[in-house]
Amino acid sequence: MSTQQLDLRHVGKVFATAAGARFAALTDVSFTVNVGEFVALVGASGCGKSTLLRLIAGLDPASSGEILVAGRPFVGPGRERAMVFQDYSLYPWLSVLDNIRFSRRLRANRALQREQASADARAQLLLQLMGLERVRDAYPNVLSGGMRQRVAIARALLNEPELLLMDEPFGALDAQTREVMHDLILHVLASERRTILFVTHDVEEAVYLADRVIVLAPDPGRIDSVWPISLPPARERTQQLKEAPEFLAAARQIRARIRATSGLQSDRVALQRLARDLR
Amino acid sequence: MSSFALWLAAWWTVTGSGLVDPLFLPSPPAVGHRFVQWISQGDLLADIRISVIRVLAGFALSAVMAVPLGLLIGAYRPVRAFCEPLLEFARYLPAVAFIPMVLLWVGIGEGSKIAVIWIGTFFQMVIMLSEDVARVPMPQIEAARTLGAAEHEIVWRVLLRSAMPAMFDTLRITWGWAWTYLVVAELVAANSGLGYAILKAQRFLQTDRIFVGIIVIGLIGLGTDQLLRWSQRRLFPWAAARS
Numbered sequence: 001m002s003t004q005q006l007d008l009r010h011v012g013k014v015f016a017t018a019a020g021a022r023f024a025a026l027t028d029v030s031f032t033v034n035v036g037e038f039v040a041l042v043g044a045s046g047c048g049k050s051t052l053l054r055l056i057a058g059l060d061p062a063s064s065g066e067i068l069v070a071g072r073p074f075v076g077p078g079r080e081r082a083m084v085f086q087d088y089s090l091y092p093w094l095s096v097l098d099n100i101r102f103s104r105r106l107r108a109n110r111a112l113q114r115e116q117a118s119a120d121a122r123a124q125l126l127l128q129l130m131g132l133e134r135v136r137d138a139y140p141n142v143l144s145g146g147m148r149q150r151v152a153i154a155r156a157l158l159n160e161p162e163l164l165l166m167d168e169p170f171g172a173l174d175a176q177t178r179e180v181m182h183d184l185i186l187h188v189l190a191s192e193r194r195t196i197l198f199v200t201h202d203v204e205e206a207v208y209l210a211d212r213v214i215v216l217a218p219d220p221g222r223i224d225s226v227w228p229i230s231l232p233p234a235r236e237r238t239q240q241l242k243e244a245p246e247f248l249a250a251a252r253q254i255r256a257r258i259r260a261t262s263g264l265q266s267d268r269v270a271l272q273r274l275a276r277d278l279r
Numbered sequence: 280m281s282s283f284a285l286w287l288a289a290w291w292t293v294t295g296s297g298l299v300d301p302l303f304l305p306s307p308p309a310v311g312h313r314f315v316q317w318i319s320q321g322d323l324l325a326d327i328r329i330s331v332i333r334v335l336a337g338f339a340l341s342a343v344m345a346v347p348l349g350l351l352i353g354a355y356r357p358v359r360a361f362c363e364p365l366l367e368f369a370r371y372l373p374a375v376a377f378i379p380m381v382l383l384w385v386g387i388g389e390g391s392k393i394a395v396i397w398i399g400t401f402f403q404m405v406i407m408l409s410e411d412v413a414r415v416p417m418p419q420i421e422a423a424r425t426l427g428a429a430e431h432e433i434v435w436r437v438l439l440r441s442a443m444p445a446m447f448d449t450l451r452i453t454w455g456w457a458w459t460y461l462v463v464a465e466l467v468a469a470n471s472g473l474g475y476a477i478l479k480a481q482r483f484l485q486t487d488r489i490f491v492g493i494i495v496i497g498l499i500g501l502g503t504d505q506l507l508r509w510s511q512r513r514l515f516p517w518a519a520a521r522s
Contacts (some may be wrong), residue, residue, distance in 0.1 A: 057425050076424075083425040089418035093440050093517045105436070108427035139517040155426070 004071070005163055005195040006033040006056065011065035013051055013221075024220035025051045029065070031214060031223060033163075038189070038196045040206035040213045042254065044262035048221025049199045053167050056197065057083045070162060079109065082156035083165040087172045089152055090140040097136045100126060100154045109159070119158065126154040129188055146177035150184070157192060166198045170205065179239060182208055186237060203258070207231075207251045208242060215254060217261035224261050227254055305487035310494070313487040323476075327495065330461060330472040333389065337396025338457040342450055345404040352405065353412025353442070354434045366406050374399035374460055378467050392464040392472075399460035404453045411445035412438050444511065444518040451507040458500055 013026040026048040033039045041049040054060045056067055058077040066073060069080060077083075090099050100123050103109050127133050130150040140148055149169055156164060170178045182205065189196075200206050206213045210229055217224035229250060231241060241247050287307065293299055294306035301309065317323040352359045352366075374395055381394045415438050423437045465474025473492050480488035 059421055059424060077427065079427050081425070083422070085418040085422060087418065088416040089422040091419060091437070091441070093443075093515070102423075103426035106423075106427050106432055107429060141517060152422075155422075159426075 003035050004032045005035045005069065006197065007068040009066040011055065011067060012063050013055060014063040026221040029223055033195055033197060035195055036193050037212065038198065038210045040198045040200060040210035041216060042200060042203055042206050042213060042258060043216035044218050044258055047216035047218040049216050050167055051221065053165050053197065053199050057081055057165050079159050080162045081165060082159065082161035083167065084152050084156050084169045086168045090148055092140050095137045095139060096132055096151050097123060097127065099140065099151050100158055102155060103159055122158060126157055129191065130154045145173050146181060149173065149181065162195060164194045164196045166196065168199055168201065185209060203251050203255050204242060207247060207254065208237060213254055215257050215261065225257055302484065302486055305490055309487045310490045314491045317491055326471060326473050326476050330465065333392045333472065334396065334457050334461045337393040338400065338454055340393060341397050341401040341404050345401055345408055346446065349405050349408025350412055350434065350439060352409035354438050359409065366402055370402035370406060375463055378464065382468055387468055391468055392461065395464035396457050396460045400453045400457050404449065407449045408446050411442045411449055414445065415441040444515040447511050451504065454503065454507065455500060458496060462496065
């Protein structure tokens with residue numbers, strides 16, 4: 001039994017553009033994620049972080065390389081990998097509870113009849129864990145963005161996936177709601193031991209939540225650097241940590257790295273040059 | 280409601296002032312009188328009935344064919360690539376110009392009116408319905424895939440369910456067009472129905488009768504539209520918060 005939940009070996013993805021040209025979105029991406037680990041992917045826009053997540057989810061096939069989940073290759077999506085999208089992924093015609101239970105109505109999961117009763121109990125548990133009990137019969141359209149994402153996370157957790165993939169899940173939320181969601185995620189992790197791969201453009205969010213942050217560089221998308229976060233274990237982190245010097249230092253270093261990979265000079269240098277050129 | 284009152288008041292004022300020849304614009308009392316007379320002595324109700332039946336039949340035929348086809352076109356890219364050019368061509372075919380051909384093909388019976396309504400509504404309906412389906416947000420589809428949905432489950436459980444309120448709206452809009460084509464068909468090739476009654480009134484310069492026909496059609500349209508809107512709110516309460 002391997003302790004590696006996810007193993008990427010020289011993964012590449014090439015898209016054909018409308019003009020017929022080929023565009024390399026990812027080249028030679030290799031890394032592993034251990035069981036129970038929380039890894040965040042950050043990087044300048046266009047670095048292919050969302051593309052990478054889609055390959056692991058099985059939504060798109062990789063062009064080269066190999067992706068193993070718990071040591072096994074796969075084709076297409078599978079119940080051991082769940083995904084949380086940024087927004088608009090809930091089913092507006094279903095109540096909160098039915099959204100969470102949606103996967104149970106699918107044929108692929110109906111074979112698991114014996115689990116049906118336990119699934120209801122699990123849905124109940126997730127409602128409780130995510131603070132959704134009061135809105136269990138409401139339609140998603142009447143919920144706030146934060147509440148909708150709680151439902152999306154609960155839905156992804158229903159089948160107890162080995163690997164939870166999150167694609168900028170809080171990207172559409174305001175700063176306050178996002179903080180609440182961060183602590184909620186840490187709280188959920190305390191009771192649900194899951195391996196998580198988390199894509200975000202928010203470096204503070206990545207440092208606060210993750211055990212390890214991977215910086216991707218664009219053109220073509222590749223791994224730039226890997227940053228182990230030596231802060232207290234995720235379950236012991238609190239919002240005060242965001243003001244701690246070691247937290248700020250880690251965030252600053254990673255941000256500087258991302259800026260370097262984006263091919264831009266620091267803002268000041270760029271502004272000075274712009275001012276000179278305009279004169 | 281107040282907009283209706285305003286129109287009625289304006290109409291009444293203009294006709295009451297004597298500035299306009301009643302032949303060009305009959306007054307509201309004259310139209311009302313004609314309406315009562317047409318119901319009590321004539322065959323207004325029979326005309327309404329046959330017209331409603333024709334619209335229902337033509338519209339239902341269109342919808343029964345367009346809903347599954349629109350769903351398939353919206354769901355499957357190859358089906359779209361195959362059908363779309365033909366549909367885009369067909370929807371510009373003037374339904375009215377087809378009337379002589381329709382008479383040749385289907386004869387002068389009820390089939391010809393239904394065929395004209397079908398030609399006028401079907402192609403537009405398919406294209407609009409397929410766009411309703413194509414507008415279903417991608418994350419809804421991909422979330423279903425990651426949760427283990429098979430291809431047909433995505434079509435039935437996600438695309439159809441998600442697009443249903445928009446599709447219902449499309450049907451409500453095309454229902455109005457079906458009435459337009461009904462009147463066209465009845466003006467040209469019928470010996471009953473509201474359109475035919477209007478044509479007959481035209482021959483005898485009974486402008487008040489023409490007005491009754493037009494207003495009755497308008498009221499039927501307004502009534503059914505309200506009914507459809509009401510059913511939409513009842514059928515899809517979850518979509519209400521959006522508007």
